Amino acid sequence: MAGDLLDNRGRGDAEWGWPAIHPEGRKFGVAAVVAALAFIFLFGWGFIGWPLLVASLGVFAFFRDPERVVPQSQDLIVSPADGLVTLIGEVAPPPEMQGTDGFGGQGLSSAPVTRISIFMSVFDVHINRSPVAGTVRRVVYIPGRFMNADLDKASEENERQHILIERNDGIQIAFTQIAGLVARRIVPFIKPGDTVAAGQRVGLIRFGSRVDVYLPAGTDSKVLLGQRVIAGETVLAEIGKQGLIEGVNQ
Structure with missing residues (x-):
């Protein structure tokens, strides 16, 4: 009833x-x-x-x-991956996600934003999910090396796939699937133009890897270094919300 x-x-x-x-x-x-x-x-x-x-x-x-049980508040950004938060910092978005796409579609600016990196071991679930609801604007695959995905430079040198999603209000969130030492294949489930729900399955990476999430400007992380997150359930950030948080390993 x-x-x-x-x-x-x-x-x-x-x-x-x-x-x-x-x-x-x-x-x-x-x-x-x-x-x-x-x-x-x-x-x-x-x-x-x-x-x-x-x-x-x-x-x-x-x-x-x-x-997975996905939080339903529209301003929440949920984790796209299961794993361990290993890096949080201010960086410029990937060049492939910036500027126009050649078809009139506008991407992210070059201004630094908060990036959250989630490392997936071979014991984690490797199905990746959309952090927000919206329309897939870009899916860019880049071949590369197979360094340890836990290293910061893996985001620029390893095999990777960038995904840009635009919400109905125009806010864009980018995230990157990165292959690691053991991973040898990034498998997408989506393509540009697809509409996705928050927490919807968008792809997987075989055998150990990493996912980077680029938060919108003016948005801070709600997770901490060393925290374990769950794809489609853990809230990484709330759009437009700022403020540092602190935690202690126990």
């Missing part, structure tokens, strides 16, 4: 459930299982097959795709 509290799937009761496996990862998990069974039962090489079978479980776990 009207006014009843529902869970994130429209049901009356919240309950735990096994997370789904994203289709992008099912082929890897199935291939690992088939190879393991072949080593065990066809070749009799259990010393290879059994460890490989255990490893296949890790592959399925890596590509898990849990449901």
